[in-house]
Every structure is written in C-alpha cells, then in structure tokens.
Amino acid sequence: MTDTPAKIPAAFNGQPVPAKQTAEGVAAIAGMLARFPQTLAMVLQQVPVQTRQHLCAPCVITRIGWEAVHGSELKAAIAAAGKAYGLDDGDPRAAQLDPGPHLPPALQPGGPQGLPPLTAAITTVAGTDVCSEHIPGRPGSQKLLVVSGALSPSALAGLG
Numbered sequence: 001m002t003d004t005p006a007k008i009p010a011a012f013n014g015q016p017v018p019a020k021q022t023a024e025g026v027a028a029i030a031g032m033l034a035r036f037p038q039t040l041a042m043v044l045q046q047v048p049v050q051t052r053q054h055l056c057a058p059c060v061i062t063r064i065g066w067e068a069v070h071g072s073e074l075k076a077a078i079a080a081a082g083k084a085y086g087l088d089d090g091d092p093r094a095a096q097l098d099p100g101p102h103l104p105p106a107l108q109p110g111g112p113q114g115l116p117p118l119t120a121a122i123t124t125v126a127g128t129d130v131c132s133e134h135i136p137g138r139p140g141s142q143k144l145l146v147v148s149g150a151l152s153p154s155a156l157a158g159l160g
C-alpha cells in the first residue's frame with residue numbers, strides 16, 4: 001500500500017482522473033439513475049396518448065352526404081358554437097364543439113333532416129367498420145341492449 005491516491009487509467013480526454021473524482025461521478029450518476037423512473041413518468045405524462053376510435057363507415061358516408069347538402073348551415077352552426085364559447089371568429093377549436101344546438105331546428109340531431117350521428121364502430125364486417133345499426137344482415141330493427149364505444153354529443157342527442 002502507498003500513500004498516493006490510486007491512479008485510474010486515462011479517461012477519454014487523456015488526463016488521469018483521481019479516484020475521488022471518479023467516485024463522485026459514479027455517485028452523481030447513481031443519484032440520477034435513482035430519479036430516472038420519476039423523470040420518465042413525468043415525461044410520459046406529457047406525451048398525449050391517442051387511441052384510435054374508428055367510426056362506422058355507413059354513418060360517415062351518410063354524414064358526408066348530409067354535409068354536402070347542408071354545409072353552409074353547418075359552418076354557421078360551428079361559428080355560432082364557437083361564439084357561444086367566447087372563441088374568436090375562425091378559431092379552429094370551434095370545430096371541436098357540438099354544432100347541433102346551433103343548427104336550424106329541422107337540421108338539429110333528431111330533426112326531419114337532422115344532422116346524422118357519427119357513431120363509433122363496434123365491429124368490422126368484411127373489412128368495413130360498422131355500428132350496431134349498420135351491421136349487414138342485422139335482423140329487423142333489433143337494437144343492442146348494451147352499446148359499447150364512445151358516442152359524440154351529437155350522436156347522444158340523436159338517440160335522445
């Protein structure tokens with residue numbers, strides 16, 4: 001044994017690193033590793049996670065046709081919904097709001113030419129995502145007693 005500190009092989013910079021400095025570095029890394037799970041959890045909480053919910057294809061086709069006919073009324077209703085929430089004209093967030101209550105009465109969900117609901121698909125038949133209403137070969141007007149999948153406010157209004 002000698003009184004001189006143990007020499008460590010040269011580091012990448014070519015300078016010898018005293019054992020004490022190496023020990024401090026290892027302790028610092030160990031400290032960071034101890035906090036790593038919490039840090040990772042914090043980062044993951046900030047990552048938006050989206051699960052893709054498919055819509056019923058026949059419902060989407062019906063909605064596209066309806067929007068082709070009633071597009072101007074729908075745009076006005078979206079603008080009115082945005083205004084009701086205090087959004088500026090042209091704010092894209094207005095499109096996230098439910099335009100149903102702002103449509104003319106005949107075009108409101110459930111009305112004579114009401115906004116068709118965009119229903120979540122519950123299954124896939126022959127490669128097409130369908131809701132319970134649009135399953136090919138569905139017997140009569142039988143409805144499922146238990147409906148799964150998220151429904152939009154418009155869809156819920158349409159069922160009401």
Ligand SMILES: [Zn+2]
Nearest residue numbers: 056059131134
């Ligand atoms: Zn459908």
